[in-house]
Amino acid sequence: MTARRRWLIGQGLAKYDGEALVIDRKRLTLMERDAIAEAGERLSRQIGKEFVDPVEGERVSGTYRHPVDLPTGRFAVVEKSKEFTLVPWREALEARRGMGVSGIMRRGGVTWDFGKARGGPARYARNSWRFGEISIDRNTKNLVICTNLPYMEVKG
Secondary structure (H helix, E strand, O other): HHHHHHHHHOOOOOEOOOOOOEEEEHHHHHHHHHHHHHHHHHEEEEEOOEOOOOOOOOEEEEEEEEEEEEEEEEEEEEEOOEEEEEEOOOOOOOOHHEEEEEEEEEEEEEEOOOOOOOOOOOHHHHOOOOOOOEEEEEOOOOOEEEOOOOOOEEEO
């Protein structure tokens, strides 16, 4: 922790105010964005797709490919046919590697739509949920209990 404090102070991202360490959040955010943009450009050359920076409040969707470790943390590569984006990684994404994911970009992360039904029981034909997740199908109002079987539906 001491090394991290020294590094932040050395980079001009923090200073001591009495005994309290005050972090310049604006500069830290700019540095994180620069690191993400740099990694996006590097990955763009490697995979041959355009990097698109996610916009807060907009939907992020595509196929989750793999995580990427950056100095600012771990990020997920979410690909579409001609472009990709980097979003903050969560462990829950690993169960969906190689599958379609969708969510809304929020400050500091993505609110993923994991397990939220939109199209009826056929939507659950893929065994993509973890054991024990429960949802209500918005169209039919049926309770959907997800196990390690493809799907199970309880009507009523």
